[in-house]
Amino acid sequence: MQSVLITGGAGFVGQNLVHTWRAARPADRLTVVDAMTYAANIRSLEPLIADGSIQFVKGDIGDAALLQRLFEENRFTRVAHLAAESHVDRSITDPEAFLQTNVLGTFTLLKAALDHWRAASVLDRARFLHVSTDEVYGSLGWTDPAFTESSPYRPNSPYAASKASSDHLVRAFVATYGMPALITNCSNNYGPYQHPEKLIPLMIIHALEGKPLPVYGDGSNVRDWLHVSDHCEALMSVIERGRTGETYNVGGGNERNNRNVVGLICDMIDRAFDAEPSLAARFASCPAASGRSCRTLITYVTDRPGHDHRYAIDATKLSTELGSRCSVGFEGGLSQTVHWYLGHETWWRDVISGAYQAWIDKNYGFR
Numbered sequence: 507m508q509s510v511l512i513t514g515g516a517g518f519v520g521q522n523l524v525h526t527w528r529a530a531r532p533a534d535r536l537t538v539v540d541a542m543t544y545a546a547n548i549r550s551l552e553p554l555i556a557d558g559s560i561q562f563v564k565g566d567i568g569d570a571a572l573l574q575r576l577f578e579e580n581r582f583t584r585v586a587h588l589a590a591e592s593h594v595d596r597s598i599t600d601p602e603a604f605l606q607t608n609v610l611g612t613f614t615l616l617k618a619a620l621d622h623w624r625a626a627s628v629l630d631r632a633r634f635l636h637v638s639t640d641e642v643y644g645s646l647g648w649t650d651p652a653f654t655e656s657s658p659y660r661p662n663s664p665y666a667a668s669k670a671s672s673d674h675l676v677r678a679f680v681a682t683y684g685m686p687a688l689i690t691n692c693s694n695n696y697g698p699y700q701h702p703e704k705l706i707p708l709m710i711i712h713a714l715e716g717k718p719l720p721v722y723g724d725g726s727n728v729r730d731w732l733h734v735s736d737h738c739e740a741l742m743s744v745i746e747r748g749r750t751g752e753t754y755n756v757g758g759g760n761e762r763n764n765r766n767v768v769g770l771i772c773d774m775i776d777r778a779f780d781a782e783p784s785l786a787a788r789f790a791s792c793p794a795a796s797g798r799s800c801r802t803l804i805t806y807v808t809d810r811p812g813h814d815h816r817y818a819i820d821a822t823k824l825s826t827e828l829g830s831r832c833s834v835g836f837e838g839g840l841s842q843t844v845h846w847y848l849g850h851e852t853w854w855r856d857v858i859s860g861a862y863q864a865w866i867d868k869n870y871g872f873r
């Protein structure tokens with residue numbers, strides 16, 4: 507039995523990881539610490555909070571006193587660190603928050619864990635997993651080989667630079683203090699509970715509402731799409747069985763350009779409307795409601811500054827050392843995701859409208 511701290515557990519990947527962990531290791535004690543920024547949502551965790559199967563703490567990873575108290579009370583032996591500012595576009599307009607949380611926050615958390623584990627003499631049994639991104643490696647040319655764990659760091663956005671800095675801090679804690687830490691660098695995730703500001707949910711929701719589908723540049727930028735359930739399985743393998751001090755790349759093996767992804771989403775929504783006539787009444791503004799293709803909404807917009815052309819991940823180390831492989835094919839996973847958003851209209855409407863914030867106030871008095 508482990509006592510586990512999951513930071514950022516109310517975010518997209520964090521929520522999915524809490525559910526994966528709960529199902530895989532029911533005896534472990536889980537504590538979620540999350541600052542409940544705009545990106546957080548604890549509705550899916552509410553049943554687990556209510557029945558006491560997880561402890562939820564609203565708090566900032568930059569709060570050293572809070573972390574010290576939580577380590578003393580809970581004696582964590584596992585930390586899965588996911589808390590971050592995560593949206594590249596926001597990092598371009600407001601980079602300070604990214605440095606504060608992703609760099610200084612990670613440092614504060616590392617120090618709290620190290621201090622506690624040293625004092626409790628459990629450094630040899632404890633594990634700290636730092637969840638990072640392939641964006642630290644920069645951009646690939648169309649024919650370059652995929653990123654490996656030894657690819658040089660060349661971050662291009664403030665987000666990527668802040669995550670690169672945090673990776674370097676983790677590495678330095680391993681080399682300098684013997685911190686039992688591991689790093690994962692993964693590609694773009696998709697799946698249930700992703701905030702509507704990210705590409706796939708944004709396109710699904712805009713299509714349903716008949717709004718333009720804004721695609722950066724000519725839509726040729728390539729991402730390696732990873733279903734969040736495969737990511738969470740990989741994180742569980744790495745934290746339990748990975749070698750401390752090591753980095754593991756996690757990728758979906760699903761390289762697609764944005765034009766292709768958005769086109770597939772449109773086709774999937776068109777087909778869903780054909781198969782389920784009641785959708786036309788629920789989403790009357792969607793072109794599919796009147797028999798037109800959602801592709802008519804695709805609009806090419808000025809490219810993002812510093813936009814990386816291509817990411818691709820070589821996940822050989824993860825599969826050969828730990829036997830962890832992705833099992834969700836892209837088109838199946840995308841179709842499931844489209845249907846998840848079709849079936850969770852209240853969830854995303856509340857997030858978009860701010861009703862979720864009101865619900866948080868009423869139920870938890872967080873804000």
Ligand code: NAD
Binds near residue numbers: 638
């Ligand atoms: P997210 O933005 O959905 O969630 C981040 C969570 O962190 C939110 O719940 C937020 O409230 C919380 N948080 C932010 N600042 C905090 C602070 N100072 N203290 C405590 N909590 C704070 O992000 P995500 O998509 O779930 O990503 C999780 C992690 O995975 C991040 O570290 C991200 O860099 C990494 N990652 C994500 C992807 C992806 O495609 N989603 C890809 C690669 C890496």
